[in-house]
Amino acid sequence: MTDIKRFSDFFNYKTNIPLRFIDFDMMGHVNNSVYFTYLEIARTKYWEEIINWDWKKTGIVIAHAELDYILPILMDDKIAVHVKTSRIGNTSFDLDYQIVKIKGTEEVICSKGKTVCIAVDYANGKPVAIPEAEKQKMLDFEQLNQ
Numbered sequence: 001m002t003d004i005k006r007f008s009d010f011f012n013y014k015t016n017i018p019l020r021f022i023d024f025d026m027m028g029h030v031n032n033s034v035y036f037t038y039l040e041i042a043r044t045k046y047w048e049e050i051i052n053w054d055w056k057k058t059g060i061v062i063a064h065a066e067l068d069y070i071l072p073i074l075m076d077d078k079i080a081v082h083v084k085t086s087r088i089g090n091t092s093f094d095l096d097y098q099i100v101k102i103k104g105t106e107e108v109i110c111s112k113g114k115t116v117c118i119a120v121d122y123a124n125g126k127p128v129a130i131p132e133a134e135k136q137k138m139l140d141f142e143q144l145n146q
Contacts, residue, residue, distance in 0.1 A: 011082035011098065012141060015045045019079065029072035036065060039097050039113055042081035046095075051137045058131050059120045063092065067113040071101070078102040079110065085138040091127040092118045093138065 017038050025031040047053040053060070073079055080100055087094040095115050100107035121128045138144070 011084050011096075012143075013046050013050055013084065014080050014082045015042050016078070016080045016102075017041060017099075019073070019075070019077065024075060029074050032069060035067055035069070035099060035111055035113070038079070038081055038099055039065070039067070039115065042083050042097065043095055043115070043117075046083040050141050051134050053134050054131065058128060058134075059122050061118050061120050062115050063118050064116040065113070066115075067097075067111055069111050071108065071110045073099070073101065073110055080107070085142045085144065086114075088130065088135060088138055088144065090129055092116055093130060 019030070023030045023034045023037075047060075078101065080102055082098040082100065084096050085093055086096045093116075095117060097111075097113040097115075098109055099111045099113070100109055118127050119130045120126065
């Protein structure tokens, strides 16, 4: 329980993810490639609900994605994804993730991941500075020092 509490203390945002029949392979667990879809759903909700990212002005591309698989997700599991901004640069920032199974009041870590996100100008497809309003929201929400 101590590990669970410590883990939750590091993340300020969590969203539940519904499991779909199509997510499962013949072994009865979520296929490894689907985990990245769960990260995408979670980060999109994080950007919309917390950061209020203005997609009409500035895009985001994923430059790098990694995931450590710890436990399989099975058909009867209830899952959630924790997301946090862990680093903010000029044009890029990192998001950390934890996919967890919800077991009553406890959370069991299934995987840990990270993406490197790049702010881009839609017109020319080139990196641009992270918009100041979005950057400030990430700093404030995550209580990061810049």
